Amino acid sequence: MNERDWRVLLLGGASGTGKSRVSYPLARRYRVPIVEVDDLVLAVQRMTTPDQQPLVHYWDTHPDAAGLPVSRVVELQVAVAEALRPALEAVIGNHLETGTPVVIEGDYLLPALAAQDSFAGRPADGRVRAVFLHEPDAGQLVANYRHREPHEGEQHSRAQVSARYGDWLAARAAELGIPVVTARPWATTLRRVCALLDAPDGRTGTRG
Template structure:
């Protein structure tokens, strides 16, 4: 169902942890009547239904816990996990396109290459998948966001450092696939800037 005010059937919102994806998705869903899919739920279901032996790409962090690893190694494992989930993302998008209810899919593990594939596949069928990636490269700002969101967990500086590096990687990959990248701050104008990104 095409409408002028909503130029997408499925909207993908990617980005690293702590950037406000869920908040933005909730706002856009309320404005558009879209169904929201938290891709983290899909990831958790796949991990629960598989094992490190059968699907090693989905279990990097259960085999090698992030605690104690340096930032670069955690980043590598995060990227590997995202790529292992590419087909899962495509499956979610195909399923959402099988009904006439608009959907927003948001999560940390949406890779730009999978998003670009989903958009191209949908376009070939006359459907509209749009993708946008939130970005914040400043670890201190991400750490501050974690502190507001999870006040009982402390500053989480190492986690924020990984998130900032992952955000920069996602942004570079998104631009390489000609997908829009939007700075997550300031939050109060984020929904408007997201809408402008795919207009």
């Protein structure tokens, strides 16, 4: 089994950047389970109402929101991520308490969350690592969506939002010293992520 110095690995990045492509082989490499943030979102939505958690339900209660200006959609994306932060802190804190390793991946992981010193009262003590994938080219994201969801057609607006949100995530991660890995070339993405994780300090060097 590959050695690791982390208990919880957060793999963040905007939609369409290849997180699933990396997260599953990454989990197999380190022989740990994986949690998708989208599943947590569904659980929170099922157990709450739009009145109780308006931001968590926002995209369902505002089906026309995708037509808003790109900057506004990105602001809402960040706001939803902040609303989900307590749930993510609880999950991370539980894994720190039980000592159970896990890879957590999703669009709603924020660099500020990854940089916390404690989670639900449990000290991180260097046991939480994070990597953010970044694809700045909206045209490439359109192609990614076309390959992944051919029945949805050309998703240009979604790609523009993802590119802008990805730029925001990458900038915030770099400010906090959290590694940012360019999604391409895909053939080496996993290797580059693992190289960062296998380094003595994954916060050293912010671009891969």
